Amino acid sequence: MRQWRLPQFGRQHLKLEQVAIPTPGEDEILIKVAAAALNYRDKLNIEDGSGGLQITPPLVPASDLSGAVVAVGKRVNRFRTGDRVLGTFWVDWIDGPWPAHALTLGGPLTGALAEYVVLKQEWAVHAPTTLDDAHASTLPCAALSAWFALVEQGHLHAGQTVVIQGTGGVSLFALQFAAAHGARVILISGDDDKLARAKTLGATHAINRRKTPSWDVAVRDITDGRGADHVLEMVGGDNLLLSLQALKQAGRVSVIGTLGEAAIHSPSVPLFLGRPTIQGIGVGHRRALEDMIRAVDHLSLRPVLDQTYGLADLPAALDHLDRGPFGKLVVRMD
Amino acid sequence: MRQWRLPQFGRQHLKLEQVAIPTPGEDEILIKVAAAALNYRDKLNIEDGSGGLQITPPLVPASDLSGAVVAVGKRVNRFRTGDRVLGTFWVDWIDGPWPAHALTLGGPLTGALAEYVVLKQEWAVHAPTTLDDAHASTLPCAALSAWFALVEQGHLHAGQTVVIQGTGGVSLFALQFAAAHGARVILISGDDDKLARAKTLGATHAINRRKTPSWDVAVRDITDGRGADHVLEMVGGDNLLLSLQALKQAGRVSVIGTLGEAAIHSPSVPLFLGRPTIQGIGVGHRRALEDMIRAVDHLSLRPVLDQTYGLADLPAALDHLDRGPFGKLVVRMD
Amino acid sequence: MRQWRLPQFGRQHLKLEQVAIPTPGEDEILIKVAAAALNYRDKLNIEDGSGGLQITPPLVPASDLSGAVVAVGKRVNRFRTGDRVLGTFWVDWIDGPWPAHALTLGGPLTGALAEYVVLKQEWAVHAPTTLDDAHASTLPCAALSAWFALVEQGHLHAGQTVVIQGTGGVSLFALQFAAAHGARVILISGDDDKLARAKTLGATHAINRRKTPSWDVAVRDITDGRGADHVLEMVGGDNLLLSLQALKQAGRVSVIGTLGEAAIHSPSVPLFLGRPTIQGIGVGHRRALEDMIRAVDHLSLRPVLDQTYGLADLPAALDHLDRGPFGKLVVRMD
């Protein structure tokens, strides 16, 4: 089988190599991978390992995969040959607070950019029935991050206001999930074209932060002075203060991205007066993934796929990732 | 002004009388009532006071009202003359657990079936902007009961399955709220016509309990054996066991109605094996009402009004209440 | 090694037999069992399998064990040889809501009444460091049921009032945990001697239900009319109504036991007016067990052991179980 292997850090070292198909252990399943979705983290891991903990080459990159079970170990009881499955981003994070020993696919564990992958049965879930492989592969990391922030931790409900920053994979899933729950969505971006496309996905309001740098004031106006219930902080740095100022009393900021600076800053007084909850989001657990897949199926929610690439075209896909896609990029194995 | 007054228990004693318009105190508002929605509880209170605690004649019945503020006391800061408002069912239940001293309009406090009503400013909220008076008047009790069970306490989310029993006011609101959150709704009723109408409101499945007495089995089939996430128990008695058997592990039964027996029964073993949460619902608090009104406005959710009556036609409205309306009955003051 | 085996239902069929020591698989550990604690459920399972689901002979009874790891499979990473461990009651219930496929030790899975037991590594936790084997063995079922009801689900805190019924294993753990969190404990029992002993364990008030059948009124008096925050319902039947009447607004009843009738009954009105949460408790998950063990160690909490028996003396231990111990009964393997 073919797989992309990174013998040392640096995109130029990536190598599409031919290796033997692995064999599942007692409690493992062999998956014929159909598609792998790329995340910004994959780019960081390939370049210098900074997308996670304990990432050292050699490495098969990428965490998000969809495919079909083609062989099972003798103690496997969660799946049968032929089942369509997704991998989980964090293996061994089943439910509740994350256990410190959990690891991620695509570094340090072997990743998704291969024609076959072996996973412990506990590391996989049944794929949604309403999505094809390429669309399904986008769910384990980006969609679950958005779902976990808004639904699992945020208990989002109809009539609430959600502020979403940017138009990458996580942001567009957040938009779709928020709209599907009857919430009002205010999208912040620096690109009018992307804002226009986002409105067709269900955004109620779109604010161009280049034209309206004080978008926090605009959010308070839209909400009659009340502020937003949820803000997805995708930028970092001093943007956090805008997020806090856009927030209602006791609202929730989910810190997910670092489009700007990989740090957060805020004066303390807004914390005492607004008593926000600021929560770091690092994807989510398997039970929430299964909840979300049921939602995706019931809603017939369709992930926004910017483009798909063949396995051999990974370098072009990574270039596209550098440019900032609208939604997700997927590598197909066939 | 005119008001309906009950000098002693019994529908035949209801009297439409002429009295002076009341004057608001320092912290009170005078409301010109536009509409009052009827609840089953009003019927019980009129007949024998059994719809609440400490209900003794003389009494102005009904709890749910919409109208406009026409005068305010000197310390009022929540409202201005001209504001459209709703009353709250429980006065002084602002948020959190219900305080034991809270009371209800329409007994023991004076109720809504009058052309003018005085309320403390804390007992009212701003009316939705997208509904007329008649539709808005249906929200404080029936809609809030459904919202409180599913959203405030139940943290309902997309992809979950909700079982709803009956087609009265609470049930239809529950149906609409569940559908608006992307949930799957299974409606149980004994009447095919009502089931057909419920499907047009967003029910995903409709089960006629006369034809399918083991509807719990049907629910498990529909959910691939998993069971429903939420069940609204509207019947009571042994029906609770069906509700528990239709429920997923650690699911939630909200006990709201007593269409059958005013008691619940269950063997204990399903409680230990399914560890459900069974929660009694008695309407809800003001903060949740305000959350819900924002949802109603954003969703343009339209309450199901079976029929409206003039103030003088209260007896006919109560007869209709006896027959079991599809949705709500409203008395208009003009 | 020796183990107790039940070839068919009925206590008279229990047989202490000699079998080979089992061998652990890749992901399993071999435990030399030191002690097994008995639960009322074990008695039911031995008699007719009614203590759980899918309980069919042949069977090694009992779920609660402490011991030491003496061998590990090649993929084991949670434990090393020599580690002191406890089994979990529900295997594969790690955290969050219980997954429907989880099973219990001592039926249908092979149980604790043996000198050696093989468990998957995920089914065991590290033993507390402050307890000997006999005391430690009492934690997985009885202690965790009490902890799960009060702490994990109930968020018990200082100054709250907890009503506990009876003086069996679960009740005494509940008493100790409640006292350790600074709560007020009202113990209800029919036996003055047991009430006196319970007071030495931290009960603030003791009520003899034979002398004070309206103990709900007594609870309201003790709480200045407010009612208890938590009630552990250990009796069933009409006792539930007393529990609800003893409860504060929006309080919590945890249904754990069936000392009286294996069913619950209640009129509906107290559910609407008091809006209690009634939750069935079926032990709890592994994460909560680990939380509880940290608490036991920090508090130096000592489980109440009524008596220990040798492995061969199981029949005498079961007779004692029939009579109703004060706290726990333990079978020691050495």
Added chain:
Amino acid sequence: MRQWRLPQFGRQHLKLEQVAIPTPGEDEILIKVAAAALNYRDKLNIEDGSGGLQITPPLVPASDLSGAVVAVGKRVNRFRTGDRVLGTFWVDWIDGPWPAHALTLGGPLTGALAEYVVLKQEWAVHAPTTLDDAHASTLPCAALSAWFALVEQGHLHAGQTVVIQGTGGVSLFALQFAAAHGARVILISGDDDKLARAKTLGATHAINRRKTPSWDVAVRDITDGRGADHVLEMVGGDNLLLSLQALKQAGRVSVIGTLGEAAIHSPSVPLFLGRPTIQGIGVGHRRALEDMIRAVDHLSLRPVLDQTYGLADLPAALDHLDRGPFGKLVVRMD
């Protein structure tokens, strides 16, 4: 009566003046103040109004008071003459999320440094029965901040580890509440004498941050690598990173103080990998205050009073506040 009045910002302008005793309105109570506790916020408000929002002279400073009801308005039903009461810090924050219109005593509303005060009945609670007036007066702000962070929002339980920074009023209450719930307390301070005194109040571990600047490493060692469950961030600035590194996965940092810098900073990666909840705490609501008072009474918890001053000695008390007391400072009116 005498009261301290601030005609313009600046401590030198404070004036002990003689004014008429105020008269309660329909819904108000007149309190003969017995004691007022000082908070760091009062010092800021006196100097430049920076301790709150909309603070402008003239002003009667201080928010925390205990006293007795000496007169009631005609609609008052929560209190009777003779009742011992406390004021609430935030008036009109009854329960749930804080309503944006709520205000605080001692600026902008008239404050506690007076012999008599009029409050709306909703702004007061019954005093604890086990504390004298001076000790009781310390509860509304400092104690409630600690309780709200750890108990109301944090669901603290036995066996958890709490890191507390500093030895001011909030920190010592946090220490006492954590110990009373069976938690392990690690206290961080720069003063060995204060650490020694804190250990007598129930701190399990004491770390001098001058001698152990990497106290986060020490916390991880004490917790066997797991990290603390709760950290009370009292310092601000880069100290937040130490707090996050001391925290377990999905732990909770409550931002309460700014002993160092009035801002917070953190790199983003620890937020994604540790997914902490960072919550700003601004005292708390009335329901939690009432819960806490029940706990204080049941636990016989005694607030740490550093010193009491007579009403005329306010300047000396403010000097003491500048020096950093161990626990609370109280002004007595008699």
